[in-house]
Amino acid sequence: MSTKIRLMRMGKIRTPFFRIVVTDSRKARNGLSIEEIGRYVPGQEPSIMEVNSERAQYWLGVGAQPTAAVEAIFKVTGDWQKFKGLPGTEGTLKFATPKPAKSIAYEAAVKQAMDEPKEGATTMKKKAQEKLAAKANPAPVSDVVVEEAPQADVISEETPVEAVVETAAVSEPTATDVVAEVPAEPVTSEEAAE
Template identity: 50%
Template sequence: MAVKIRLKRMGKKFQPFYRVVVLDGRKKRDGRVIEEIGLYDPMQEPSLIRIDSERVKYWLGVGAQPSDTVFNLLKITGDYQAFKGLPGAEGRLKVRDPEAAASAKAEAVKAAASDAEKRKAAAAKAKAEKEAAEAAAQDAPAEESTEAPAEEA
């Protein structure tokens, strides 16, 4: 059973608030939940975010996957740091750390740039060798023609 931590929509039209819930990943968004572990009300100013960090830590420890929105809420509240060091938690969490993603992207760009530089250098070397070979081919018959009459005479 794939357990998810995600939002359950509540409230009226144009006045939503959400409950942070733990449920089977195959259930509907507003279906039957295993446990309610928090609230999120984006309509208040500032937004209300109340999440039971002990329950989040427990559920992530047993393999629950947070949705992208819940993951961002956990980072805002600082609860992400509470379970970041759990054994196996990093493997269970999808990689959504923006710093890690940015560094991975920077490394990929750097690798692509170095590959492009290598290709350019190889192309320039090949072009230089080709030009040298052509120049040698053009010079060789001219030298032979000037040397041949000198040898005959």
């Protein structure tokens, strides 16, 4: 039986990934395979190429023929050079830089947000700024008390409190005085009947 090492397409439309499989050469592209020996994801930068080197060497040794695409992948990973006995068995595979964990990035952002001043984060309207300024700089209470205390002493020294009360009582008219000034109108019997 003649075997081939080829790519089996998987994935959605416009986002393919491939399995590197060993299959009978007479089977369909995505038909039943004998063994899966790797995978290839071209949609990422750099492309992901994973090959089980031991199994690839076995199948190449027993006569499986790789397709052109799989041969190119084997050259990048170094498996083709190893099979042919050529120098450069380490391959030219590029590795993606590891991304920092999302939890570490989140914790750093929270820490940075906690360090920022809270007052400068948003702008306020003028009235709100004035209220905030008034709360921040209240009028000193001790100055107001000091000014009022000497004036109260001066008033008590000039006139006694009893004299002030007497003058106020004399100037106000009483209710009995008002009644005495206005004469009562006589009520006639005609007005009472109506």
